[in-house]
Amino acid sequence: MISSIRQITSMSRATLLSLPRRLAISLSMVGSIMLVVCVLCGFLAMARGFEITLQSAGSPEVAVILGGGTREETNSEIPAEVARTIMAMSEGISVVRDSRGTPLLSNEVIVPVEYRDHPDAAGEMLALRGMDPTGPDIRREVILSSGKYASPGTREIVVGAQLAATYPGFGIGEDVRLGPVVWTVSGHFSAQGSAFESELWGDIDAVRAAFNRVGEVQSLRLRLTEPSAIKQLAMAVDPLAGAQLKVLSEADLYASQSQGTSRLIQLFGWPIALLMAIGATAGALNTMMSSLSDRTAEIATARALGFNRLSAFVATWLEALLLSAVGVGLGLVLSWLTLNGWQTSTLGANNAQMSFRLVVNGDVMATAALVGIAIGAIGGALPAIAAARVPLTVALRARG
Amino acid sequence: MTFWNFARKSALRKPLRSALLIVSVAMTFLIYGLTAGFVAGSQGTAAASDELLGVMNAAGRGQPLPMAYLSRIAALPGVADVSPITRLRGSVGDARNVVAVSAGDPDKLLAVSGADLGLTPSLIDALKSRRDKVLVGQSLAQAQGWKTGDSLTVTAFRTKKDDGSRDWRFEIAGIFEGKNASTDTHFILAQYEYINKARARGIDTVWAFALRPEPGMAAQDLAPQIDALFANSAAPTRTMSEKQFLSAFLSQYADVKRVITLVVGVSFVTLLMIVINTMVFALRERRFEIGVLKTLGFRSPQILLLVLAEALFVFVVGGAIGLVVAKLISLATPPALGLVIGAQVSLRTIALILLLGFVAGLLPALSAMRTPILAAFRTR
Numbered sequence: 001m002i003s004s005i006r007q008i009t010s011m012s013r014a015t016l017l018s019l020p021r022r023l024a025i026s027l028s029m030v031g032s033i034m035l036v037v038c039v040l041c042g043f044l045a046m047a048r049g050f051e052i053t054l055q056s057a058g059s060p061e062v063a064v065i066l067g068g069g070t071r072e073e074t075n076s077e078i079p080a081e082v083a084r085t086i087m088a089m090s091e092g093i094s095v096v097r098d099s100r101g102t103p104l105l106s107n108e109v110i111v112p113v114e115y116r117d118h119p120d121a122a123g124e125m126l127a128l129r130g131m132d133p134t135g136p137d138i139r140r141e142v143i144l145s146s147g148k149y150a151s152p153g154t155r156e157i158v159v160g161a162q163l164a165a166t167y168p169g170f171g172i173g174e175d176v177r178l179g180p181v182v183w184t185v186s187g188h189f190s191a192q193g194s195a196f197e198s199e200l201w202g203d204i205d206a207v208r209a210a211f212n213r214v215g216e217v218q219s220l221r222l223r224l225t226e227p228s229a230i231k232q233l234a235m236a237v238d239p240l241a242g243a244q245l246k247v248l249s250e251a252d253l254y255a256s257q258s259q260g261t262s263r264l265i266q267l268f269g270w271p272i273a274l275l276m277a278i279g280a281t282a283g284a285l286n287t288m289m290s291s292l293s294d295r296t297a298e299i300a301t302a303r304a305l306g307f308n309r310l311s312a313f314v315a316t317w318l319e320a321l322l323l324s325a326v327g328v329g330l331g332l333v334l335s336w337l338t339l340n341g342w343q344t345s346t347l348g349a350n351n352a353q354m355s356f357r358l359v360v361n362g363d364v365m366a367t368a369a370l371v372g373i374a375i376g377a378i379g380g381a382l383p384a385i386a387a388a389r390v391p392l393t394v395a396l397r398a399r400g
Numbered sequence: 401m402t403f404w405n406f407a408r409k410s411a412l413r414k415p416l417r418s419a420l421l422i423v424s425v426a427m428t429f430l431i432y433g434l435t436a437g438f439v440a441g442s443q444g445t446a447a448a449s450d451e452l453l454g455v456m457n458a459a460g461r462g463q464p465l466p467m468a469y470l471s472r473i474a475a476l477p478g479v480a481d482v483s484p485i486t487r488l489r490g491s492v493g494d495a496r497n498v499v500a501v502s503a504g505d506p507d508k509l510l511a512v513s514g515a516d517l518g519l520t521p522s523l524i525d526a527l528k529s530r531r532d533k534v535l536v537g538q539s540l541a542q543a544q545g546w547k548t549g550d551s552l553t554v555t556a557f558r559t560k561k562d563d564g565s566r567d568w569r570f571e572i573a574g575i576f577e578g579k580n581a582s583t584d585t586h587f588i589l590a591q592y593e594y595i596n597k598a599r600a601r602g603i604d605t606v607w608a609f610a611l612r613p614e615p616g617m618a619a620q621d622l623a624p625q626i627d628a629l630f631a632n633s634a635a636p637t638r639t640m641s642e643k644q645f646l647s648a649f650l651s652q653y654a655d656v657k658r659v660i661t662l663v664v665g666v667s668f669v670t671l672l673m674i675v676i677n678t679m680v681f682a683l684r685e686r687r688f689e690i691g692v693l694k695t696l697g698f699r700s701p702q703i704l705l706l707v708l709a710e711a712l713f714v715f716v717v718g719g720a721i722g723l724v725v726a727k728l729i730s731l732a733t734p735p736a737l738g739l740v741i742g743a744q745v746s747l748r749t750i751a752l753i754l755l756l757g758f759v760a761g762l763l764p765a766l767s768a769m770r771t772p773i774l775a776a777f778r779t780r
Contacts, residue, residue, distance in 0.1 A: 028677035032670040039666055070495055075557045114459070180459050180635070212464075212601065272431055276667050279427030282420040283674035289417060290681045 004308060011302060011311040012318050015295065019319070022291055029287040029379075030327040032280040033372045037331025038339075039276055040368040043269025045339050045358040047262040050346070053356035054258035057195035058250030059141050060227040063095070065220040065237065066246045071256060073110050078217040082240055083107055086220070093236045094229035095222045096138075106135040107204055107217045112352045113178040117169050126163065127352035128178060128200045130207025131221075136189075138223045142196060147172045147187025150203045155210070156186040160197035162343075162355040164188045181210045195254055198345070198354045221250070261346065277375055284379025288320050292383045299390045313388040320380020321373070328372035335368070336360050403702070407709035410686075417682065418714060421675055425718025426725070428671040433726030433749055435660045437741040450641050451619050452513060454485075455609040455626055458638040464605035465635055467596075472629060473609055478622050482611035483508030484592050488568065490556035492544070499540065501554060501568075503590040504610065512612045517585070518577040526573040531594040533573035537585025541575050548572050554588075560600040568595070672760055679711060679764040687771055694773045704769040711761025712754070719753030 019026055065086075066076040086093075087102055095103045108131045114123045136142065136149050150156035157178075159170045169176055174185045183202065191197050208214050224230060227249065234247040292299075299312050340360040345353050411418055455473060457463035467484060474482050483504040491497050509517075510524045519535070527533050536546055546552065551571045560566055570590060578585040596603060613622045623639040630637045683690070690703060723746065730739040 022681070025677040025681045028673045031673050035666050035670045039663055042662075075495075114463075177459070179463055272435075272663055275427050275431050276670065279424040279667070280670060280674075282423040282427070283670070283678075286417055286420045286424075286674065286678045289420075290678065293685065 004310060007307050007311040008314045011307055011315040014298065014302075015315040015319050016322070018295060018298070022287075022294055025287050025290050026323055029284050029323050029376075030330065032283045033324050033327030033375055034331040034334065036273065036276045036280045036375065037328050037368045037372045038335045040269070040273040040371055041331065041335035041360055041364060042339055042358070043265060043273060044364040044367060045335070045360045046344070047265040047269070048361065048364055049356045049359040050265065051258045051262045052359055053193065053354070054195050054254045055251075056192060057254040058252065059139070060249045060251045061140075061224045062138055062250040063222045063224050063230055063233050064248055064250050064253050065222070066218075066248070068244055071246065071248070071253070073108075073219050073253075074112075076218045078107075078220060078245075080215070080217065082237070082245065083217065083220055085240060086222070086237065089236060093233050094225040095233065096225060098134075104134050104138055104223050106132040106138055106221045108132075108135065108221060109204060109208060109213060109216055109218045110199075111179075111207060111211045111213070113200075113211075115167070115169075115176065115178060117167050125352045126178075126200055127198065127354075128157070128202060128207060130202050130204035132204055135201065135221065138221050139191075139196070140223070142189050142191045145188045145190045147185075150186055150201065150206075152203050153205055154203060155181060155183045155206050157183045157200045157202040158187040158189050159185055160199050160201075161188060161190040162193070162197035163200065166343075166345075166355065179210055193357065195354055195356075198352070224249075273371065277371055281375045281379045284320065284324065284375055285382060287323070288316065288380050288383035289386075291319060292316060292387050295387075296390055299387055300392050303390065304392050309388040312390065313384045316387040317377075317380045317384035320376045320384070324373055324376020324379075327376070328369045331372060332365050332369060336365070403705075404709070407706055407713065410706065411710045411713045413686075414682070417678065421678060421714045422718040422721065424671055424674050425715055426721040428667050429719045429722030429749060429753060430726050431667050431722075432664055432752065433723050433741060433745065434729065434739065435664055436745045436748065437726060437730050437739045439660060440740055440742065440745050450643050451612065452516070452642040453611050453613065453619050453623055453626075453639055454642060454645055455611065455637050455639045456607070458627075458636040463635075464602055464607065465609070465637065467604040467606055469630065469637070470606075470609065473611065473626060476622075476625060476629065478614050478617035478625070480612045480614040480617075481508050481511035482609050483512050484606040485608045485610050486592055486595055486605075487607045488554065488556050488559045488590075488595060490554040490559075490566070490568070492552055492554055495555075497544075499544075499554060499588060500586075501534070501570075501588040501590050501595075503592045503595045505592055509589065509610075512610050516579050516583065517589075518579055518583070523574045523576060527589070527591065529573065530571070531591060532570055533591070534570040535574050535576050535589040536572050537587050537589075538575055538577045539585045540587060541572075543586070546572055548574055559595070559602075561598050562600045564600070568598075668756065672756065675711065675714065675760040676763055679707070679761070680767065683707065683764050683768050687775070688777070690768055690771050691773050691775075691777050694771075700769045703771075704765045707765035707768045708758065708761040711764070712757040715753050715757030715760065719749070719757075723749050723753075 064073075065078065065082070066073065067078040067082070068076050070076050083105060087105060089103065090101065093103070097103050108129060111128045111130070112125045113128045115126050116123045133149070133152050136144070144158070145161060147158065149158055157176075164170045170185055170188075172185055172187060175182050176185060177183075178200070189196075189201070208216060222233065224233070230247060230249055237245050237247060303309070303312060339358045342358045343355060344358065345355040455465070455469070457465050470482065470484055473479060486503050488501040488503065490499065490501070492499055506524045506527050510519050510521065513519070514524075517537075523535060527535050541547065549572060551569060554568045554570065556566045556568055559568075561568070570588070576585060576589070592606075613619050619641055623641075626639045627637050693703060693706075694700075723741075727741050727746075730741045733739050
């Protein structure tokens with residue numbers, strides 16, 4: 001047993017020390033595994049970044065009421081009497097109220113608007129949300145980073161930090177044309193990088209007037225005193241049946257939007273990464289075959305001296321694993337350095353642009369690393385078996 | 401032994417090694433074929449026309465234009481035909497089953513985009529037979545299992561009828577097939593008059609005007625003329641070709657093209673690295689043989705060609721496998737995914753196969769060519 005271990009260690013050492021003889025081809029294996037890891041990391045980081053942006057957007061303490069039997073704000077419609085009835089509820093619902101005891105409630109509409117940074121640009125669709133003055137109070141997670149919120153009845157907008165960072169035209173005091181009218185940027189808000197930061201907020205009446213939606217309300221938002229109060233609220237609005245109301249927390253609303261897109265990214269990314277992995281496995285097999293043919297005489301000599309088959313197998317396999325581990329390590333470092341935090345955007349819910357950052361975190365790295373190591377393990381196993389079966393006599397006849 | 405025979409023999413000298421290289425090459429070109437097919441096909445812009453122009457509100461997509469613009473656009477010299485287009489999005493049955501309805505003037509539609517959508521005069525006559533008749537694109541009809549004569553109710557997201565309901569009833573008058581497989585036919589064609597008269601808001605407005613320039617009139621020259629016509633009116637317009645519109649729209653979905661270029665670039669780098677290194681290594685094993693060939697009187701260019709042919713062999717076989725598999729996959733997947741591998745993509749792939757095979761073979765070939773006879777013998 002002990003001698004077996006000693007055989008394995010000395011054989012492995014000899015193999016690894018002979019690596020410089022095959023430097024170029026070994027580096028190609030390291031490099032190909034590195035690139036596969038980078039591509040996989042890229043796709044996974046995109047999917048994860050998208051999920052995180054949406055999942056961190058909503059608060060469980062903010063209740064959203066949608067009408068018309070839909071789970072999306074764009075298609076929802078709320079009759080005016082619903083808001084009036086809720087405002088009149090003096091008890092029975094645990095929501096935050098103002099000094100006079102009226103529930104803090106915001107009527108909201110969301111309109112996709114086209115924005116062009118300069119007259120010849122292609123134009124991006126952004127989400128413009130019209131809300132009551134109570135809107136910002138309900139979203140306590142959002143911080144006004146500079147300027148002020150839109151005053152009621154004026155054509156002023158506050159801009160999410162992501163958008164403000166992307167488009168220089170959204171500086172405070174700037175005039176921007178959205179739809180048929182010109183708006184003035186009155187402030188910027190930040191929300192820890194979540195999906196809110198891809199929105200523009202304006203006064204609900206100004207937004208409805210500008211986009212021919214007078215009188216429409218798409219959603220109501222209320223601040224709950226605690227997350228569990230949502231059930232109570234749902235019960236309270238249930239009698240207002242005709243409107244087919246749906247009560248859900250803001251956190252759930254945004255989280256459910258993330259599923260489709262992040263699945264799409266993964267559906268696109270995994271096949272590509274797997275095809276690349278197959279190609280890289282073939283490359284790894286070749287590298288290890290070359291390593292084997294390079295060392296055939298040595299292996300046979302060692303075997304003739306009394307080394308067992310296991311040590312030949314382990315030494316070869318270890319080389320493959322080591323090379324792939326180096327490739328994985330380099331790939332992870334490279335993708336962490338270059339991809340993590342890379343900002344990109346896609347078309348999200350509400351048919352509007354949503355910015356998000358790529359997130360290379362622990363489980364993204366672990367998945368990519370597993371695939372990389374698997375390439376080395378599979379690519380190294382066959383040549384290692386072949387190494388264990390090198391015939392002594394034939395090998396000794398070879399000249400190095 | 402002829403030269404090609406010799407090249408083939410040396411390529412297959414280590415069959416496993418060549419097979420593995422072929423696998424690597426095949427995978428790379430499979431990725432290339434699929435992604436190029438994806439960009440060309442689904443992404444719709446392959447079939448989109450450079451000739452068709454759309455006039456939209458400069459304030460943004462979704463902002464209406466007055467119907468009154470129609471006659472002014474039609475009167476402009478160089479405009480052959482123009483149709484008003486209004487759109488309605490809604491669900492059929494299940495709220496998640498979303499369909500898009502485009503409504504226009506039937507006769508003008510035939511003149512403007514009849515050729516692209518595969519509309520025939522008889523289809524248009526069927527469409528005109530009653531106000532609520534519609535034509536359904538083949539891809540949508542297939543996906544929903546609809547056939548001519550069926551009725552359907554679209555629950556619109558935004559567009560309300562004047563009686564307050566959102567349910568629009570239509571009857572299918574026919575199925576249009578599109579010019580070819582890559583044409584987007586995942587929508588319903590309705591009549592502008594029907595929707596315009598029945599809707600509660602936005603009467604006599606359009607989402608866009610679709611127009612075809614007269615033969616000999618370049619679309620890119622006509623577009624600025626139309627925009628100049630309305631530059632100082634209440635609703636200035638923005639005119640672009642169908643292709644420009646689609647690619648601007650699609651670029652919003654993450655920079656699809658940039659991601660794809662990056663991935664394809666990375667996989668080509670990987671491939672070249674693997675092949676060049678393996679071949680250099682393989683040739684090192686064969687320095688003796690090359691020395692023998694030179695002693696026998698083979699000239700350096702012949703040695704160069706020999707090694708190049710070997711690399712090209714691997715690339716041509718592997719690349720062909722990759723391309724064929726990509727083509728098979730594109731035929732097997734539903735058209736909604738929009739994978740189209742046409743002649744253009746195939747030709748580009750073949751050119752790339754040859755180019756990369758040449759590049760990959762060049763370095764090892766040069767080093768083999770330069771091997772001095774003596775050095776070759778010293779390896780023994």
